[in-house]
Structures are given as C-alpha cells and as structure tokens.
Amino acid sequence: MKKNDLGNSGIEIxxxxxxxxxxxxxxxxxxxxxxxxxxxxINYFDTADLYNKGKNEELVGELLKGSRKDIVLATKVGNEWDAHSDEVKWNATKPYILKQVHNSLKRLQTDYIDVYQLHGGMMTDNSEETIDAFESLKKEGLIRAYGISSIRPNVIKRFLADSDIASIMMQYSLLDRRPEEFLEEIGSAGRSVVTRGSLARGLLTNSGLKRAADGKGYLTYDDAELKAALQGLMEIHGNLNALAVHSVLANPTVASVIAGASSADQLRETLAAYDTSVSAEQIQRAKKLTKQDRYQEHRE
Structure with missing residues (x-):
C-alpha cells in the first residue's frame, strides 16, 4: 500500500x-x-480518549502492543468525561492536555504517541496555551507530531497560522465536498488532511441506495437529490466504494482515508475498493454530479 508524508512531520502513513x-x-x-x-x-491507526471513556484506547493498546515499531498511532484529546455521569465537557487547557496524555499512554501501552490531535476546537479557546501544551509534549518526546480534528474554518485557519500542526482530520467525501475550499491552502502550508466519513455513512458503497431508502437525504441533499446522485455515481463506476475512496485520495493534500471497520469482511471491502482502478476522468465526472457546498458557520 502506498504511503504518504503526513505534513511536515517526517512520518509516513x-x-x-x-x-x-x-x-x-x-x-x-x-x-x-x-x-x-x-x-x-495499513500502518495508521486512529483512536481517541473520548471513545467509550478510554476503553477503545485500552483495546487498541492491547491489539497493537506487539506491532508498535511498525505502526503510526494516533489519538485525540480535549473531551473530558464527567467522573460521575456520561456528560462530556470541552477542555483544551494546557494542564488538562499534559495530564491526559499520560492516561492515554497508559491505556495504549506505549511510551509515545505518533500523532496527538486536538479533538475539536473553538475560537473561545486559549489557542496559545493549547499549542504550547502540544509543543511541550513534543520536546519531552511523548508525542512525535500533533494535529487537529476539526471542520471549523476559523479554527483551521488559526492553527495553520499559529502552530506547527502536521495534520487536520476532517469529514470529506463525494457527498461532502466542503473541505475542497481549503485543501490547496492546507497543502501549500505543508500540512496534510486525513479524512473521516469518506463513505458518507455507507451511502457511498454498493448498498448505498438501500441505505438511502430512509428518505432522510444527506446534508444539503434532499431525498430525491441523494438518490439521483447515487444512481448517477453508480453509472460512472460499478464499484461505488472504490469511486468514493479514490475521489478523496486524488487530492494531493489528502494523506490518508480513515476507514472504520466492525468486522474483517468490512475492512476487506474497503481494501478491495482501494485496489480497484478508478480513472481521473471518472473522478471528474463524479464531481460534476455532486455539490461543492461551503461551510456556512464558524467563518469568523
């Protein structure tokens, strides 16, 4: 499998x-x-301390402890569970990040994290403090690089300008092309995007039309628009999963598509899609069929 540089970090994923x-x-x-x-x-594995109150990190740590030198391990911080309830509050302060990294390291059974990501971000945050926390962890050798997981344009622009982030994780797919507004700027700044949601809740798979039968549409696509778009995309390429994956990877700013899997068969389907040829002409036709919306909020 091809590997790409993750921004300016020196890490290949x-x-x-x-x-x-x-x-x-x-x-x-x-x-x-x-x-x-x-x-x-696959060498890039992404989790977060938020997932199941840290139990997902514990699972990942157990599964990957024998392969640590061969993998790139990414996790996230910023969402603080209440000790006595299922409520979560946002905490991007330096003291919290410096404390929480040690909890993640313990759960992950490792002494360093390759990519430590801020799991969100708001303009009301003291970003200088947050950035200082990540830089301190780099100097200590507890993390190799850091990034953010955010779709907010104002937060992304702030971190591009003020920090040494290597990556931005954002939702990006043929049905959600809003990130395209910023991809060239991110790439020109020497940073990478890693994507989530690139199969759009399974709509961009060969069972997508069945999934669309609930009539709820998707983002700004109403029910009829969504079904028409999916039908048109399937006519462009017989493997909609492959068209979805390669349409995202075609942008040079995108280093990796992060795909979830709840079974080995599900992962094999994604891997088969990755191994399926998709032409540049098919990708261009697919983009002509889909919307390029803009983020309407969090712009200032």
Missing part, C-alpha cells in the same frame, strides 16, 4: 488508515480486523 472507534470489544473479532489491516500494509 498508509493511504488507508484504520479508524478504531468501530472495533468490536470481542477480542478475537477485533484481532482479526487488526491482523487484516497489518497484512495489507
């Missing part, structure tokens, strides 16, 4: 990464997924 949030808590089933990923050249 596979074009398909495994989003670990969907891993089952049945250990043999989860091991089968991770084994499939490793055997096919």
């Amino acid at each position: 596979s074009e398909i990464g495994l989003g670990c949030m969907s891993l089952p808590f049945d250990l043999p089933e989860a091991k089968a997924i991770v084994r499939e990923a490793l055997e096919h050249g």
Whole structure:
C-alpha cells in the first residue's frame, strides 16, 4: 500500500488508515480486523480518549502492543468525561492536555504517541496555551507530531497560522465536498488532511441506495437529490466504494482515508475498493454530479 508524508512531520502513513472507534470489544473479532489491516500494509491507526471513556484506547493498546515499531498511532484529546455521569465537557487547557496524555499512554501501552490531535476546537479557546501544551509534549518526546480534528474554518485557519500542526482530520467525501475550499491552502502550508466519513455513512458503497431508502437525504441533499446522485455515481463506476475512496485520495493534500471497520469482511471491502482502478476522468465526472457546498458557520 502506498504511503504518504503526513505534513511536515517526517512520518509516513498508509493511504488507508484504520479508524478504531468501530472495533468490536470481542477480542478475537477485533484481532482479526487488526491482523487484516497489518497484512495489507495499513500502518495508521486512529483512536481517541473520548471513545467509550478510554476503553477503545485500552483495546487498541492491547491489539497493537506487539506491532508498535511498525505502526503510526494516533489519538485525540480535549473531551473530558464527567467522573460521575456520561456528560462530556470541552477542555483544551494546557494542564488538562499534559495530564491526559499520560492516561492515554497508559491505556495504549506505549511510551509515545505518533500523532496527538486536538479533538475539536473553538475560537473561545486559549489557542496559545493549547499549542504550547502540544509543543511541550513534543520536546519531552511523548508525542512525535500533533494535529487537529476539526471542520471549523476559523479554527483551521488559526492553527495553520499559529502552530506547527502536521495534520487536520476532517469529514470529506463525494457527498461532502466542503473541505475542497481549503485543501490547496492546507497543502501549500505543508500540512496534510486525513479524512473521516469518506463513505458518507455507507451511502457511498454498493448498498448505498438501500441505505438511502430512509428518505432522510444527506446534508444539503434532499431525498430525491441523494438518490439521483447515487444512481448517477453508480453509472460512472460499478464499484461505488472504490469511486468514493479514490475521489478523496486524488487530492494531493489528502494523506490518508480513515476507514472504520466492525468486522474483517468490512475492512476487506474497503481494501478491495482501494485496489480497484478508478480513472481521473471518472473522478471528474463524479464531481460534476455532486455539490461543492461551503461551510456556512464558524467563518469568523
């Protein structure tokens, strides 16, 4: 599998990464997924301290402890669970980040994190303090690089200007092309995008029309628009999953598509899509069929 530089970090990551949030808590089933990923050249594994109150990090740590030197491990920080409830509050302060990294390291059974990401971000944050926390962790050797996971244009622009982030994780797919407004700017700044949601809740798979039968549409697509778009995309390429994956990877700013998997078969489907040829002409036709919306909020 091809690997790409992750921004200016010196880290190379596979074009398909495994989003670990969907891993089952049945250990043999989860091991089968991770084994499939490793055997096919996936080296990027993404989790967060938010997922299941840290239990997902514990699972990932157990599954990957024997492969640590061969993988790039990414996690996220900023969402603080209330100790006595299921409520979450936002906390991007330096003291919290410096404390929480040690909890993540323990759960992940490692002494360093490759990519530590701010799991959100707001303009009301003291970003200088947040950035200082990440820079301090880099100097200590506890993290190799840092990034943000955000779709807010104002937050993205702030971190591009004021920090040494290597990456931005954002939702990006043929049905959600809003990031295209910023991809050239991000790439020109020497940073990378890693994507989530590139299969658009499974709509951009070969069972997409069945999933669209709920009549709810998707983002600004109403029911009729969504079904027409999916039908048109399927006429362009017989494997809609492949068209979706390669349309995102075609942009040079995108380093990796982060794909979730709750079974080994589901991951194999994504890997088969990655191995399926899609032409530049098919990608251009697909983009003519889909909307290029803009983010309407969080611009100032």
